[in-house]
Amino acid sequence: MSEFTVDFNDKTVAYKQLLNDFKTLIRKNNLKFTLQTELILETLYNSDEHLAPESLHHLIQDKFPDLNIGIATVYRTLSLLEESKMVASLSFGAQGKKYELEAKEHHDHIICTACGNITEFVDMQIEERQHHIANDLGFKMLDHSMQIYGICKTCQNK
Amino acid sequence: MSEFTVDFNDKTVAYKQLLNDFKTLIRKNNLKFTLQTELILETLYNSDEHLAPESLHHLIQDKFPDLNIGIATVYRTLSLLEESKMVASLSFGAQGKKYELEAKEHHDHIICTACGNITEFVDMQIEERQHHIANDLGFKMLDHSMQIYGICKTCQNK
DNA sequence: GTCGCTGCAAAGTCTTTGCAGAGAG
DNA sequence: CTCTCTGCAAAGACTTTGCAGCGAC
Numbered sequence: 001m002s003e004f005t006v007d008f009n010d011k012t013v014a015y016k017q018l019l020n021d022f023k024t025l026i027r028k029n030n031l032k033f034t035l036q037t038e039l040i041l042e043t044l045y046n047s048d049e050h051l052a053p054e055s056l057h058h059l060i061q062d063k064f065p066d067l068n069i070g071i072a073t074v075y076r077t078l079s080l081l082e083e084s085k086m087v088a089s090l091s092f093g094a095q096g097k098k099y100e101l102e103a104k105e106h107h108d109h110i111i112c113t114a115c116g117n118i119t120e121f122v123d124m125q126i127e128e129r130q131h132h133i134a135n136d137l138g139f140k141m142l143d144h145s146m147q148i149y150g151i152c153k154t155c156q157n158k
Numbered sequence: 159m160s161e162f163t164v165d166f167n168d169k170t171v172a173y174k175q176l177l178n179d180f181k182t183l184i185r186k187n188n189l190k191f192t193l194q195t196e197l198i199l200e201t202l203y204n205s206d207e208h209l210a211p212e213s214l215h216h217l218i219q220d221k222f223p224d225l226n227i228g229i230a231t232v233y234r235t236l237s238l239l240e241e242s243k244m245v246a247s248l249s250f251g252a253q254g255k256k257y258e259l260e261a262k263e264h265h266d267h268i269i270c271t272a273c274g275n276i277t278e279f280v281d282m283q284i285e286e287r288q289h290h291i292a293n294d295l296g297f298k299m300l301d302h303s304m305q306i307y308g309i310c311k312t313c314q315n316k
Numbered sequence: 317g318t319c320g321c322t323g324c325a326a327a328g329t330c331t332t333t334g335c336a337g338a339g340a341g
Numbered sequence: 342c343t344c345t346c347t348g349c350a351a352a353g354a355c356t357t358t359g360c361a362g363c364g365a366c
Binding site for chain 1: 268270271277279281283284287288291292295296297298299300301302303304305306307308309310311314
């Protein structure tokens with residue numbers, strides 16, 4: 001795997017599990033497991049945010065300047081990962097898709113329109129309800145995003 | 159307003175109201191009310207679907223072939239309308255943004271990630287729950303948006 | 317060795333911008 | 342009249358594709 005081989009000793013069990021799942025999938029589909037694909041998975045795993053293809057590309061280039069990974073590879077790999085249900089894409093207001101690991105924990109956001117503060121939350125009733133709705137409408141639910149906008153306590157008191 | 163003047167006799171009261179609101183807004187912002195803008199509003203109003211800029215452009219060209227409205231005008235007008243909160247946009251990955259009239263009743267969206275089709279829904283349990291959550295977190299709720307992503311029935315059967 | 321994956325560059329999409337002229341107020 | 346809006350075409354931004362060589366298996 002050349003001089004760029006990555007050392008996984010410090011990775012979490014969860015990540016190793018994910019990697020294993022992925023390798024199994026790869027094998028099943030007669031595909032090949034490359035360093036580039038590994039780095040894309042790893043970067044997504046270590047990121048708290050949804051990443052645009054270009055951000056992903058930059059992050060990887062910064063970490064492995066000598067590898068010179070191509071943006072086309074990032075796009076191609078992301079499509080592949082998405083087809084394999086390893087990553088999910090979302091597009092928020094602005095332009096372009098953003099990607100995240102499908103395996104990650106999910107949460108929603110409540111945003112203060114006065115100070116811009118963002119709080120995360122998960123509500124099981126809503127999560128459940130969303131599955132219901134998707135079902136009722138004949139959809140196989142993959143993901144969702146929800147934002148509540150309001151004024152936080154601090155700003156209300158000003 | 160030239161030979162292309164539109165006859166509004168058959169328009170609903172609701173649309174006339176909308177148009178009035180919009181003209182007021184236009185005047186307040188020192189902008190000009192043009193036939194192109196009117197046609198874009200009207201087309202959005204008469205459409206049951208969320209329209210991509212290009213679809214909008216085609217619909218208008220089909221109805222008024224001699225007007226020869228430019229795609230750039232559609233983009234520019236939509237941005238303007240969005241800033242004025244007259245229309246709202248939804249973006250969905252590969253297929254770019256889609257627009258709808260903001261004047262509609264509140265609703266959320268479920269989006270097919272395969273074909274890009276968008277279905278609207280309202281769920282009172284979720285609406286209620288959102289207020290609850292905002293309260294619990296000390297927020298005064300102002301607004302929210304929610305999107306469910308999935309695969310629609312048609313695409314599942316492919 | 318085979319055949320899929322990669323980087324590069326070129327080609328596609330989709331959207332925005334510059335400009336001169338048309339048209340609303 | 343003034344000054345914004347428009348159509349056109351060119352430029353930008355974002356993605357995909359063709360190709361020859363590399364590398365996983």
